[in-house]
Amino acid sequence: MRRYGHGLVLGKFYPPHAGHHHLVATAADRCETLTVLVCAASVESLPLADRVAWMREEHPGVRVVGAVDDIPVNVDDPAVWDAHMAVFRAAVPEPVDAVFTSEPYGAELGRRFGAESVCVDPERTRFPVSGTAVRESPAACWDFLRPPVRAALTRRVVVLGAESTGTTTLARDLADHYRRRGGVWARTRWVPEYGREFSERKLARLRAERTEARWSDVAFASDEFPLIARVQAEREEAAARAGSPVLFCDTDAFATTVWHERYLGFPSEEVRRIAARGRQSLWLLTDDRGVPFEDDGLRDQEELRPWMTGRFAAELARTGRRTVRVSGPRERRLADAVAAVDRLLAEGPRLADPLPDLSARPGLPVRPDRPGCPDRPGPPDPVGSPGPVGSPELGERP
Structure with missing residues (x-):
């Protein structure tokens, strides 16, 4: 199994759950250095500083940084991608060798970082949970x-x-x-x-x-x-x-x-x-x-x-x-x-909804000209987005 120098995992972690931790642990095992970028929008209820602290506590050997990203999600709009990448690059200016995701957008994210895209458990068989599900019923x-x-x-x-x-x-x-x-x-x-x-x-x-x-x-x-x-x-x-x-x-x-x-x-x-x-x-x-x-x-x-x-x-x-x-x-x-x-x-906890997904087909695989993780038939996405319905996890989908 190939190893990398500097790996990157980014997400909202709103809030962090077992699926997120599995993704980070998998990436950490395959990288000399791993950066986890926590992206939070101002409309969200859980403070960015808390999410960064939680991820650091769970992954003490990993570099965890945070950034405010108030840009709505739209994987079909290159200008929106550019805006998100400006946030990502400001928080992680170092060269990245591999980005680890469980999402169809991973290939495009890797291309924009000039890095290899590594897909982890796209069917979410290990931990059937999502940030949306946690927010709705902890x-x-x-x-x-x-x-x-x-x-x-x-x-x-x-x-x-x-x-x-x-x-x-x-x-x-x-x-x-x-x-x-x-x-x-x-x-x-x-x-x-x-x-x-x-x-x-x-x-x-x-x-x-x-x-x-x-x-x-x-x-x-x-x-x-x-x-x-x-x-x-x-x-x-x-x-x-x-x-x-x-x-x-x-x-x-x-x-x-x-x-x-x-x-x-x-x-x-x-x-x-x-x-x-x-x-x-x-x-x-x-x-x-x-x-x-x-x-x-x-x-x-x-x-x-x-x-x-x-x-x-x-x-x-x-x-x-x-x-x-x-x-x-x-x-x-x-x-x-x-x-x-x-x-x-x-x-319930009354956590605010994240920013909306403005993509033409939210929750569906990316276009064929952007190959990435396999299609995801069946259950909703448990690592950070709700699948075909609801508001996705910003950062889990750029």
């Missing part, structure tokens, strides 16, 4: 996605509320409910509250000095809350990488902003900045009414619960976060929460 394609992409597409649901209002119980119950659905949902996780773990250690250290110390003797410093928020966010991210299309979080960095106010009397701008970077989609606020207060050794001031519930509600509304308030007995709270989560999941 859950149906979950096993074709790598951890960083799963983390980006996971719908994250936060359960928050005042002390002793059942946040941990509801988060656990929700995870159990979705795990029972089986399939990819069997991996559903929930993230415990790191602030409680932090508090337990803080009280234990105080009792090592004073055995009679109680929770009311513990004092918090402002700089402890950003640490709590960061660790909570890191654990959430780790769980999203390994879990199902939905993740349940017992509190989050946003909730930590209110806890800072509760203990210190004023908000923390640093915690707010951490919370602003979150990827959460839905907040479930647990009502304090009708829930007995249980002092487990890390709780006090039962009378503050209505104030805390009000502050959570006010801040959620002020910041425009999607919120559902759950009340009543445990079974009713779970049922209302499941209904809200199901509505969220039914909406």
Whole structure:
């Protein structure tokens, strides 16, 4: 099998999936040096920087670069080809010996780079998945996605509320409910509250000095809350990488902003900045009414619960976060929460469509005077374009 000096794979990777990774791995095995060019249009939802980072994580020995390409697709128009090639050449100015694709346009792309065109798995038998399919239903394609992409597409649901209002119980119950659905949902996780773990250690250290110390003797410093928020966010991210299309979080960095106010009397701008970077989609606020207060050794001031519930509600509304308030007995709270989560999941990830394909015959093989990969009868193209129907993957089709 022939080897090459410098190989090139280009695509939108919107988002990257197993078919893309197979193409890149195959090219890397046959080249001394491989460049992967990630092309993103401004209309697309997933940032170019994220896609570049995801490809670098999956292929650490490969050079990955990114470029913004806002030119619509039209394989029948030489002027459009020229415009795309200007973008490609600006990002990859070095000579290219081979371009690797799974598309009929590969021969023309190779000719324009002055390189050999290498076709990889044109029938897509190894990984029957497409970028279009992932965008339409991530859950149906979950096993074709790598951890960083799963983390980006996971719908994250936060359960928050005042002390002793059942946040941990509801988060656990929700995870159990979705795990029972089986399939990819069997991996559903929930993230415990790191602030409680932090508090337990803080009280234990105080009792090592004073055995009679109680929770009311513990004092918090402002700089402890950003640490709590960061660790909570890191654990959430780790769980999203390994879990199902939905993740349940017992509190989050946003909730930590209110806890800072509760203990210190004023908000923390640093915690707010951490919370602003979150990827959460839905907040479930647990009502304090009708829930007995249980002092487990890390709780006090039962009378503050209505104030805390009000502050959570006010801040959620002020910041425009999607919120559902759950009340009543445990079974009713779970049922209302499941209904809200199901509505969220039914909406999908809401990723914007890529730029349209303006070719005369999108999805069909290139003209006979441009020989390339074999014709593709049968199923839609899983490595970056939807086949005969829908919007193709820019970069998978120049």
